[in-house]
Amino acid sequence: MLLTEQQEMIKSVARSIAKDYIEPRAMEVDKTGEFPWDNIKVMAENGLFGVHVPEEYGGVGSDMISHVAVVEEIAKVCASTSVALSTQALATAPFLIAGTEEQKKKYVTALATGESLGSFGITEPGAGSDVASLKTTAVPDGNDYILNGQKVFITNAGESGIYVFVTRTSEHRTKGITLFIVEDGTPGLSFGKKEDKMGIRGSVTREVLLENVRVPKENMLGAEGEGFKILMKVFNETRPVVGAQATGIAQGALDYCLDYVKERKQFGKEIHQFQMVQSKLADMAMKIESSRLLVQKAARMLDNEDKNVAGYSSMAKCFASDTAMEVTTDAVQLVGGYGYIKEYPVERMMRDAKITQIYEGTNQIQRVIIANHLINE
Template structure:
């Protein structure tokens, strides 16, 4: 080998660095000032939604042919990460818009994409409806049904734990169309919020991400045009699994953002907090905790970007890396935010500082889009295939 090699494999391109700078500036100016209030009042972050729609950061993954920004998977992760750094609830606007439309983008007809995606690009929200009260980790046990009646599909059932439920215009809904076929009898549909027979139930009272409403959805003879099916009948469960392979890195990105935000606040605090006549940042015990926190955040970020890049390239066998990125990053977020509260001492346990909110918000990243126990099942199956 002659000459010096160009070690740019792990460097973000200039446009991604510029993107990070832009979204960080917007997040700190237009989202962070409302984050504590959004959490305290458990209200949807309308200010964040306006700012994100105005800048195109609410759904950057939508291809430009449908009026979106056409951002790649890594860029989308950077956007989610930077929003989550100041407000996890607000980051779910971008993250769930991708979750709610990813199946459509992967397997939907051009006719259906042309209806839904431009609407989302203009600012409408999309949600994802897979889980039910008795079908969480065991998603194939769902009871929601859909039957074809002439030129309409008619849905009956209920969905639970739906992020941004009630705020979204579009919902990707999984329902059983052939009960005898098991997972191969599940189909995916796009339901619009004003469809007859569709209603939003009560909101959950949650530990964290209080600014993002989590609701039940009810379908009572909900009739939708036959063109609103994603792919073919029976393709739904396959679409759901492919969707999660592409979107689990976004939850990893959210987790990285929460962890980075907590680390940044902690570094600032320990430099200012004085005990025994000096700043506590001078104590080796504190320094070791900070070093471990930062080390894990960097490792998690690298894994998330790797998973997103592989998804963007359309590689096969994404299940392991997507599950690993989500699992490691969310475990990291929980550990880092817990340590942040510890380093803030008694102040960290109060709502006067943001790290207790970040700790509460971090917990859900270990649960939704598949618990971290399920992620380990996914990883093990991938390894043993």
């Protein structure tokens, strides 16, 4: 799928930043597990957090095609850093979908410019794939609401300045769900320990506790009871972004493999000359290109406000993440014993790839969505 001149320019900027600033520290970020604030700063300075956000709210004013291209380029060299982009998009989406003009100007501008990081508090101990079973409550009290509950696996928690929480305002399974904005420092908002994860180790993940957190009614995001509907629209926008992240991880692994097989010699010749290796490389390349095209198709549908995007967003996320897991596993196999050593990047890419099959809705859930889309089309 051909990109426009502007889209290519944005992608080129992201690629340069990835190569010059982010790739050199990728191994260190993974090893230490430290949040890459220097990477965040350089991405913010170059407008990468707001590529698809309208200019009036501090963004670049481009589109989702450009946004997924940027995420892929960053993920190609450091998946941990790319999570900052995908999470910022996740936190921004509900504001763009349902926010008031005042909320957009205040919060979207801060998110798009990178002035503040954002988090979206969805998952709970008993509400993962079944998000509608959430228990966090928001109870009206005069002109305020009091929030109580527990969220888990929240990206950027403890680092963000802006939080959006999915809460229950009535017992109705889906129509009783409402979104609220909570700013960092609000009394009653606290965080658990930083999780020690398999992959994306430079991305911070924590538990969030809400204990009598008081917010004004003006912090309701969208109408009361509309939270579930907004959340589903958010996922339509963010699943292709995870697909782009997965595509980047896979492409990074293939790029490293191509260099390796051209240099590594066995039985008197470079191993790329063996047909079994060539077959594996061809399969990897075909699946990555297919992933990229699916992601771009879903992104274009979002840009065109296509009402049938849900199924394609799930396809993009599911296929690309399955591809990333397969390609990175194959990459470790092609690099052999060296591929299993942390000094070489493919083992990190393999660990990073796994999460793309899990967050933003597991791939099992994506297949259910895709099937429902096909049956009800």
